[in-house]
Each structure stands twice: as C-alpha cells, then as structure tokens.
Amino acid sequence: MKKVIHNTSSNRLSLLLLLCAMLFVTASCEDDDSPVVVAAPTLGNASAITATGFTVNWTAVTGADKYLLDVSTSNTFATTVTGFSKKEVTGTSTNVTGLTAQTKYYFRLYAKKGTATSVASATKDATTL
Numbered sequence: 001m002k003k004v005i006h007n008t009s010s011n012r013l014s015l016l017l018l019l020c021a022m023l024f025v026t027a028s029c030e031d032d033d034s035p036v037v038v039a040a041p042t043l044g045n046a047s048a049i050t051a052t053g054f055t056v057n058w059t060a061v062t063g064a065d066k067y068l069l070d071v072s073t074s075n076t077f078a079t080t081v082t083g084f085s086k087k088e089v090t091g092t093s094t095n096v097t098g099l100t101a102q103t104k105y106y107f108r109l110y111a112k113k114g115t116a117t118s119v120a121s122a123t124k125d126a127t128t129l
Contacts (some may be wrong), residue, residue: 017087038064041109043093046126054126056109057093061118064111066090071107075123081105088112099128 039093041064056069064067070077072082084096084107099105110120 007052010097012101029107036113038111038113038116038118040118041067041111041121043107043109043121043124046107048095049126049129053091053095053097053099053129054105054128055095056107056124060092061111063113064118065114066112068110068112068117069094069096069107070109070120073103073105074108075125077106077108077122101128103128113117 001080028098038063041061044059047055047057048055058067061067067089068086069084069089070086072079073081076097081096083098096105096107104125106123106125108123109121
C-alpha cells in the first residue's frame with residue numbers, strides 16, 4: 001500500500017518551519033564563539049624617576065582599549081601600592097605618584113579588549129630617588 005502525501009499548505013508550513021529550524025541550528029553552530037585573545041603589552045623602562053614617582057611606558061597592543069597597571073614593593077605582587085591594583089589606564093604611558101623615596105617598586109601591565117584581558121607583561125622595576 002502506497003501512502004500519498006498531499007501538498008497542502010499545512011504540509012508546506014511544517015516543511016518551512018523544519019527548514020528554518022535547521023538553518024537556525026546550523027547558523028548557531030557556525031557562530032564564532034572562540035575567545036578573544038589579547039597580546040600582553042611590552043613594557044619599556046621607567047622614566048622621569050623622582051623621589052615620589054615615575055612614568056611607566058609601554059608599546060600599544062593592537063585592539064586593546066585600555067590597560068591595567070599593578071605596582072608593588074614585592075616582585076610577587078602579593079600586595080600592591082594603594083590605587084595601583086589593576087588600575088585602568090589608557091595610552092602608552094602613565095605616571096605613578098605618591099610613592100616613598102629610595103624604594104624599589106615593581107610594575108606590570110595587562111592589556112584589555114572588551115571583557116578579555118591579556119596575561120601580565122614581563123615585570124619591570126624602578127627605584128625612587
């Protein structure tokens with residue numbers, strides 16, 4: 001016994017809905033959900049060193065919209081200088097002020113693009129005068 005499927009508008013609607021569902025699933029699977037990778041910044045040496053501060057310099061990271069700066073008296077960054085724990089900065093340099101004279105400070109920088117954050121740059125240090 002042969003079963004004949006009649007081409008009714010109900011069948012066409014069901015087929016259209018099925019095709020739309022398949023396209024949606026396919027499109028959803030093809031979306032680029034890969035994480036954004038942001039390169040770590042490259043720090044330069046500190047400049048304009050005074051008794052109470054210095055300037056941190058770095059090379060811009062393509063696509064980064066801001067940077068996060070850590071400054072510490074510990075090379076492990078177990079603690080940070082007040083106001084300099086992932087401090088948001090822009091551009092390619094920033095001043096670090098309010099420091100103690102004749103003290104060695106360590107600094108590192110992260111690049112940020114949207115919600116993605118790079119790994120930390122190499123750590124550099126500067127000693128206030």
